[in-house]
Amino acid sequence: MDYRRLGKTDIEVSSICLGSMMWGSQCDEVEGHRQMDYALERGVNFIDCAELYAVPPKPETRGASEAIIGSWLHNRQDRDKIIIASKIVGRFDHADWMRPGGKPPRHTKEQIDFAVERSLKALQTDYIDLYQIHWPDRPREVFGFHSYRDLGIDDMIPFEETYEALSRHVEAGRIRALGLSNESPWGAMKFLQLSEKHGWPRMASIQNVYNLLSRRFDYGLAEIAVREDLGLLAYSPLAQGYLTGKYAGGNLPEKSRKKMFGRLERYEADHAADAIDACLTLANDLGLTPVQLALKFVETREFLTSNIIGASSMAQLKENIDAHEIKWTPEMEKAVHKLHVKLRSPCP
Numbered sequence: 001m002d003y004r005r006l007g008k009t010d011i012e013v014s015s016i017c018l019g020s021m022m023w024g025s026q027c028d029e030v031e032g033h034r035q036m037d038y039a040l041e042r043g044v045n046f047i048d049c050a051e052l053y054a055v056p057p058k059p060e061t062r063g064a065s066e067a068i069i070g071s072w073l074h075n076r077q078d079r080d081k082i083i084i085a086s087k088i089v090g091r092f093d094h095a096d097w098m099r100p101g102g103k104p105p106r107h108t109k110e111q112i113d114f115a116v117e118r119s120l121k122a123l124q125t126d127y128i129d130l131y132q133i134h135w136p137d138r139p140r141e142v143f144g145f146h147s148y149r150d151l152g153i154d155d156m157i158p159f160e161e162t163y164e165a166l167s168r169h170v171e172a173g174r175i176r177a178l179g180l181s182n183e184s185p186w187g188a189m190k191f192l193q194l195s196e197k198h199g200w201p202r203m204a205s206i207q208n209v210y211n212l213l214s215r216r217f218d219y220g221l222a223e224i225a226v227r228e229d230l231g232l233l234a235y236s237p238l239a240q241g242y243l244t245g246k247y248a249g250g251n252l253p254e255k256s257r258k259k260m261f262g263r264l265e266r267y268e269a270d271h272a273a274d275a276i277d278a279c280l281t282l283a284n285d286l287g288l289t290p291v292q293l294a295l296k297f298v299e300t301r302e303f304l305t306s307n308i309i310g311a312s313s314m315a316q317l318k319e320n321i322d323a324h325e326i327k328w329t330p331e332m333e334k335a336v337h338k339l340h341v342k343l344r345s346p347c348p
């Protein structure tokens with residue numbers, strides 16, 4: 001396993017991070033614990049979660065993933081060797097079940113204080129290593145959009161209120177580092193500028209979607225990640241399963257995410273099937289499995305800090321961690337580049 005520095009902090013994380021968003025929905029507590037035990041044995045020291053999880057988001061399972069990590073941490077003596085990431089949910093207009101009194105989630109000081117305390121309790125820990133803003137408070141499209149649209153609404157909690165409230169938790173030792181997620185180049189730069197201006201802890205990472213089909217990060221954020229030490233924590237490296245080839249030809253495996261939870265819109269636009277086929281063909285041409293190509297491609301990007309994998313079985317988890325062992329060659333890089341020039345980012 002490789003280890004990389006999280007931004008400019010002194011935190012070293014493995015280049016593979018274990019995602020937990022299906023623990024508490026598709027996977028139960030025993031499975032979650034088993035996955036963490038195994039990942040740790042393989043050198044993974046980094047686990048990603050969020051107050052919102054399990055996914056799909058609903059009141060009955062909110063907090064379930066953090067609770068599964070909490071009951072696992074509770075029995076361990078090595079908390080300092082494990083890097084736990086969680087997130088505060090973004091602006092979520094109709095989620096009246098996320099906050100006491102039915103308030104919709106916003107990044108006010110009051111809600112940040114509440115969310116941090118609740119996550120600490122669920123995780124059964126005194127501190128969260130990386131606390132991320134799951135998506136911004138300002139009104140804008142967040143998931144799966146092709147280009148920016150001005151929604152014409154200027155109602156947002158000021159960056160300063162959010163950032164200062166988060167900084168106080170770092171000062172108090174409840175959080176070690178702060179990070180962004182589903183953020184744009186403008187938002188990322190804004191946070192970096194504010195940190196310089198006020199001396200608040202610098203954002204250490206940015207968790208955005210990144211895979212062979214979703215490469216919007218390359219245009220703008222990649223340079224910021226490298227120049228500003230704001231490394232990518234890539235989510236959905238297998239395009240939620242599509243890049244494994246499991247759904248090829250209209251196949252719908254039992255117990256798969258799509259079969260259990262329905263449409264995965266980002267990867268189901270009209271042109272997506274051809275793009276997925278092109279990735280599967282490329283893997284075959286290079287003598288790789290689709291999983292090896294998809295995961296090693298993400299892991300070898302120069303702006304990547306850690307690749308957040310997800311698995312619904314131990315066999316998948318093993319296969320995904322094994323993909324780290326692949327040697328990435330110049331031939332592979334060239335072939336992937338050629339495909340990118342043709343496909344661009346078909347599923348943003």
Ligand SMILES: NC(=O)c1ccc[n+]([C@@H]2O[C@H](COP(=O)([O-])OP(=O)(O)OC[C@H]3O[C@@H](n4cnc5c(N)ncnc54)[C@H](OP(=O)(O)O)[C@@H]3O)[C@@H](O)[C@H]2O)c1
Binds near residue numbers: 049181255257309310
């Ligand atoms: N910040 C955000 O907004 C955000 C959004 C999404 C995810 N995340 C984070 O990123 C993590 C990973 O995201 P993701 O689950 O979407 O990642 P992904 O790697 O794109 O998809 C993982 C899913 O693909 C299937 N799969 C994985 N390995 C496989 C294999 N070897 N063979 C066949 N199928 C395989 C499994 O689902 P099935 O077996 O059910 O098909 C698995 O749950 C999450 O847990 C979460 O921590 C963050």
